[in-house]
Amino acid sequence: MGRRSMSDPSLLGRTDPWDGVRAVVAGFGVSGFAAADNLAFLGASVTALDESPGDDDRQERAQLLEALGATIRLGPGATATLPDDVDVVVTSPGWHPSSPLLAQAAARGVPVWGEVELAWRLRDPDNPVPWLAVTGTNGKTTTVQMLDAILRAAGLRSAAVGNVGRPVVEAVMDPAPLDVMAVELSSFQLHYVHSMAAESAAVLNLAEDHLDWYPGPTGMADYAADKGRIYEGVQQACVYNVADPLTEQLVRDADVEEGARAIGFTLGTPAPGMLGLVENILADRAFVETRATSAAELCTLDDLGSSAPHMVENALAAAALARAHGVPASAVRDGLRGFRPDGHRIAVVAERDGIAWVDDSKATNPHAARSSLRGYDPVVWVAGGLAKGASFDDLVTDVAGRLRGVVLLGRDRDVIAAALARHAPDVPVIVVDDGETGRGHGSMDRVVRAAADLARPGDTVLLAPGCASMDMFTNYAARGDAFAAAVRRHLEGAG
Known part of the structure; x- marks a missing residue:
């Protein structure tokens, strides 16, 4: 049989014949494997490419797909040239459009989809499970997990997918049906989305991040524009952060379905059409008939695992998305009561002699670090790593009054030190030197000793690096x- 001609790949969906369609999958990580696996299952001719030779797990996945007829090319040079006669390229989210393979696709006019775009196209037309989508610079994973907990408390078959949990295409193709999906999306994933239209969506916040991926004078605008893609085609609710006007502007700029509502969340008293705080109560003035004069109680601050401001904002955003889906207030309360964040998110490591030691290693950019620091006063701040082009001046200006002292480590520690010198010159700063920072785990002992020297009873020692970790560690x-x-070793030695 001859190869079928694909004149318009944009029309491909789950029920279309994929046999003869030639698909190249760029990247063979978790999402790349899921895309390649499901394309092969549908009958497409699949070639997966990745510069990394891969570990044993990746090699095993490659052998599995090769047994299904796919072509897998791993190792240096594998992605230098786009194969001939390609109908569509499905890229992993970290790939920049300027990478040789994607640039060649653009030059040839070959469509480039992300794994999320592929997943949207592969939804079951007889059971199009609604997506409740979340993005933002910080708080995405926690908000999606809170949302999933609320949906499950309402008795719905839900899953947290996307940038957290399972790849979206894997969840979409699972024969076990879901009622709804809580979908975390990064700016990288959204960059390659073209047709997705979530039932409801939220942009939690926007701050400088990934400026190495979005370089130049328009970098921040390009980053925000990719985040704003999440609102396109929304059917029910566009949830935004009242304290972050840029998120509201993205709602105003979006092309949504008629009848979709803009729903704000705030740490202040909510106006009609918003969710917010009334004293210690999380209140809904958006999804109640009498919102002009009253509000529905969702839960109290005591129902949350943490009352840190950014955790309350995450809870309000999750509640807004759930309420837009029709979830009752009681399920919001029950879901949030039972929720606990993943590790390395404002996790108390130890408390001794009036000093609390807190791990928020997930705070990998200045905005996240600022949110974390706002929850403590006084604080000894442990920071540093890979800054990814971000500035720390606004952060230091905002939190200077809270700082007992600062301990810096990592490749870009001098960037933070310079901001501290400009805006908090009286705050003691200890910089861990080059000989120590190259040692990864071993250097943390010195960091902890330095923090202990600065801390006083009543203080919190907070690891909120504001930077990525890969200069010294495998991940956050x-x-x-x-x-x-290192904290445990220090306290055992001090005890």
């Missing part, structure tokens, strides 16, 4: 584990 979790282990 390894950095947090190293901090916790």
Whole structure:
């Protein structure tokens, strides 16, 4: 049989014949494997490419797909050239449009989809499970997990997917049906989305991040525009952060379905059409008939695992998305009561002699670090790593009055030190030197000793690096584990 001609790949969906469609999958990580696996299952001719030779798990996945007829090319040079006669490229989210493979696709006019775009196209037309989508610079994972907990408390078959949990395409193709999906989306994923239209969506906040991926004078605007894609085609509710006007502007700029509502969340008293705080109560003035004069109680601050401001904002955003889906207030309360964040998110490691040691290694950019620091006063701040082009001047200006002292480590520690010198010159700063920072886990012992020297009873020592971790550690979790282990060693030695 001859190869079928694909004149318009944009029409491909779950029920279309994929046999003969030639698909190249760029990247063979978790999402790349899920895309390649499901394309092969549908009958497409699949070639997956990745510069990394891969570990044993990746090699095993490659052998599995090769047994299904796919072509897998791993290792240096594998992605230098786009194969001939390609109908569509499905890219992993970290790939920049300027990478040779994607640039060649653009030059040839070959469509480039992300794994999320593929997942949207592969939804079951007889059971199009609604997506409740979340993005933002910080808080995405926690908000999606809170949302999933609320949906489950309402008795719905839900799953947290996307940038957290399972790849979206894997969840979409699972024969076990869901009622709804809580979908976390990064700016990288959204960059390659073209047709997705979520039932409801939220942008939690916007701040400088990934400016190495979005370089130049328009970098921040380009980053915000990719985040704003999440609102396109929304059917029910566009949820935004009242304290972050840029998120509301993205709602105003979006092309949504007629009847979709703009729903704000705030740490202040909510106006009609918003969710917010009334004293210690999380209140809904958006999804009640009498919102002009009253509000529905969702839960109290005591029902949350943490009352840190950013955690309350996350809870309000999750509640707004759930309420837009028709979930009762009682399920919001029950879901949030039972929720606990993943590790390395404002996790108390130890308390001794009036000093609390807190691991928030997940705070990998200045905005996240600021949110974390706002929850403590006084605080000894442990920071540093890979800054990814971000500035720390606004952060230091905002939190200077809270700082007992600062301990810096990592490749870009001098960027933070310079901001401290400009805006908090009286705050003591200890910089861990080059000989120590290259040691990864071992250097954290010195960091902890330095923090202990600065801390006083009543203080919190907070690891909120404001930077990525890969200069010294495998990931943020390894950095947090190293901090916790060093704290325990220090306290055992001091005891």
